[in-house]
Structure formats: C-alpha cells, structure tokens
Amino acid sequence: MGEPSAALPKKLKDYLIGEIKSKKFGYTQSIGTEELRSKIKEHYKKKYNINVSIDNIAVTGGASAGIFMSLISLFDVGSVVAITQPGYPAYKNIINAIGLKPYFINTNFYENFQINVKHVEKLPNYIKGIIISSPSNPCGTTIPNKEFKKIIEVCKIKRIKIISDEIYHGIDYFKKKLKTAYNYDSDVVVINSFSKYFLMTGFRLGWILSNKSFIEKIRNISMNFYLSPSSISQSLASQVFNHYKYFDKIILGYKHNRKILSKGLNEMSLNNYVMPKGAFYIYVNISKLHKNSYIFCKKMVEEIGVTVAPGIDFDEEKGKSFIRLSYSCKKKELKKAIFLLKKWI
Numbered sequence: 001m002g003e004p005s006a007a008l009p010k011k012l013k014d015y016l017i018g019e020i021k022s023k024k025f026g027y028t029q030s031i032g033t034e035e036l037r038s039k040i041k042e043h044y045k046k047k048y049n050i051n052v053s054i055d056n057i058a059v060t061g062g063a064s065a066g067i068f069m070s071l072i073s074l075f076d077v078g079s080v081v082a083i084t085q086p087g088y089p090a091y092k093n094i095i096n097a098i099g100l101k102p103y104f105i106n107t108n109f110y111e112n113f114q115i116n117v118k119h120v121e122k123l124p125n126y127i128k129g130i131i132i133s134s135p136s137n138p139c140g141t142t143i144p145n146k147e148f149k150k151i152i153e154v155c156k157i158k159r160i161k162i163i164s165d166e167i168y169h170g171i172d173y174f175k176k177k178l179k180t181a182y183n184y185d186s187d188v189v190v191i192n193s194f195s196k197y198f199l200m201t202g203f204r205l206g207w208i209l210s211n212k213s214f215i216e217k218i219r220n221i222s223m224n225f226y227l228s229p230s231s232i233s234q235s236l237a238s239q240v241f242n243h244y245k246y247f248d249k250i251i252l253g254y255k256h257n258r259k260i261l262s263k264g265l266n267e268m269s270l271n272n273y274v275m276p277k278g279a280f281y282i283y284v285n286i287s288k289l290h291k292n293s294y295i296f297c298k299k300m301v302e303e304i305g306v307t308v309a310p311g312i313d314f315d316e317e318k319g320k321s322f323i324r325l326s327y328s329c330k331k332k333e334l335k336k337a338i339f340l341l342k343k344w345i
Contacts, residue, residue: 001309002137003201004280005329006253008236009246016236025231030223031215032059032207033231036238040207043241047170048180056186056209058218059229059237063167063193063206067131068094069225070189070208073217074161075100075128082123082130084115086283086314086322088137088165103127106317112274113139113283117150120158129161134178135168138314138324139283140276142172145179152184162188167206170197170247172278173255180209187211194233196279197247198240203233254280257327257334264338265325268345280328283311287321289345297323304340 007013031037037054044052060066067090075081077099083091085104095102103123107113114136123130132151134143143151155162164181169192172178181188193206208218222228240247258275261282265271272285290296293310301307311322327334 001307001326003328004196004199004250005333006199006250008199008240009243012236012239012243015239016232019235020232023235025235028228028231028234029219030228031219032057032229033234033238036234037207039238039241040209044180044182044209047177048183050180050183052182052209053212055212056215058208058215058222059234060206060208060218060222061226061229062204063165063191063195064090064094065222065226066191066193066206066208067091067163067165068098069218069221070163070191071095071100071129072098072221073214074163074189079128080126082127082160084113084131084133084136085317086113086138086311086319087131088133089313091131109272109274109285112141114141114143115151116143116147117154120151120154120160123158123160125158127158127160129163130155131163131165132181133165133168135172135276135278137168137279138281138309138311138322139274140168140279140281141274142178142277145176148179148181149184152181152188156185156187163191164188165191167191167193167196168279171251171254171280173251173258174277178278182209187214189214194237194240197251198237199247199250200233200237200240203230203236205229205233205237253331254328257329257331258282260331260334261325261327261338264342268342280326282325282327283314284323284325285321286323292320293323294320300341300344304344306337306340306344 037057080101080103082103092102190209194200297310309324311319
C-alpha cells in the first residue's frame, strides 16, 4: 500500500540488536537527542548544501505527529488551510479534528496533479496556511524547483504559512534533485520522515525543520503530547546516514518497477496517468472500467488478491474515477500482480 517492502541493511539490524542488549532506553529530550539532530543537520549540508543549526530541528514521533503539532502551533481555531485534491487524506482529517477548515485546491491531469504559482495567486485572502507535498501522494508528481521558489515567494507576500511535506524526498527519478523549501525561506515549516527513503516505517520517527522560535513551540507541545520520540528509534536513526548507497540502490529498484508497471498498464489500455517523477505511486484513471473506484478495488482484492487504493481516499469529488497503485514491492510480486490484473480485466 503506502510503505516500502525493502528491509533495513543487516548492519543496521545488528547495530539495533547490540544497542538493545547493552543499553537501557529511557526518555530523551522532547525534540530528540542532540546526536540525531546533529546527524540531520549534516544531512541537509550534504544533500541540500544548506547550513542549519540543531536548534532548527525537532525530531518527532513520525511525520504525522509533526504535521499535527505544526498545525496546532501555527493556526487558531477556525483558520482556513489550503490542501490539494487529490491529496493525502490525513491532512484533511487532522485539519478538521483540531477545529481548522480545509480549502481544496483542485488539480488535474493537465497540471500534473500539482499546484503551481497561479493556484496560489488565486487563493482568497482568508487563507492562513497551505500544505505542499512534492513528491506527492497519491500521484508521485513534483513541483520544479523554480516553480517552488515562486510559490514560496507569493505565499510570503500573501502571508500564507507554508508546511512543506517532504517525506518522499530522496525518492525521485531525475538528475536535478529537488530542493527543500528551507532552501528558499527559513520561516517555512518542513516535515520529513525516516519512514520512506530510510525504510523505517514501523519505528515511527520524523522531523521538523524551521526557525528556532517555532521549534521551541514544538518542544513545548511534544513534551506534553508524548514526552519524547522513541529512544530506540532515535538510536537506530542516528546510523542510517551511513548507508546512503544502500537506500539509493532501493530507489533504483523503484525506478525499474515504475517502468514495469507503466508498461503493464499501457498494455491494459490504462494509459490515462501522469508518469510519476518521485515517490512510488501511479494514480490511474479507470473510468472506462468502472464508475466507482471503491467497489472496483474491493472486488479486485476479493477476487484476485491484488490490493490498490481507491481514488476516493484522495479526492472526494473525482476520486471515483481513479486508483492509486504502489510499486514499492519486489519485482516478482509486481509482475505477478500485473499478470493477475490483466487476466481479471
């Protein structure tokens, strides 16, 4: 569904076993250990060529906790926050749960299912914030760096607070790498995670990058919300930055899988999709096969044991015509799924 199937390298597993045997794991600082925040600081220097302080970083109990705490910190009850359709459903759910109001920016095939500067320029004056996701879920599409910079500049003029969800950073398929929103403005709130690129989904660990005063707010909330992120997970995460080559090899596997899945979809005449440039999803229009993606997906898993996500999870208006397929599995599993799907259709 929405997680990598690959396991961590054996060296990291062995390290974790040794740490568990030799240490007592207790609470840490509410925004994470200095060791891990220092490693994240080095990550931004190496991958984005920017200098940040550990005072700009808060480690969180997963990216979801980071989004939740950021929304609480940034906005008063009743504030309106813009999100895209199709988009990650938890954004809307969290916004509603804490008394904020979502404003939907509808994107389409011809816009690569991504926002652009024109969308932002047209936003009403009452919009207080926006969540931007690039690479995106469910489409795997990205915002070019130049366009991203313009979006951030317009948001600053319109006083719209930006939360940049960058949890799929590192999972992309082009030479020119994506820049972080922090490259352009140190007052944005960047959310990232150890779950996707670093394969640590079950360890529930993420981080926030922003200005020092905002991180202090996160410190105060997190110590009352869950005391501190998992100390065992932080210990492991401090070591993952030594294994970029391993993780990059996994990304090459995704790229190959993307090619296999794309070819299979085209052979089934399911060619109405935007080729993803990041993440590990393809968002496909299935309107020629069925009028309701939920019923379509339910029948698929019941009849052939292949699981995909219905588009209504990501777009309440047009999602009945779409499904999201993930190709983060093993090549053998992917080929079997395509074979079963072809036969079923």
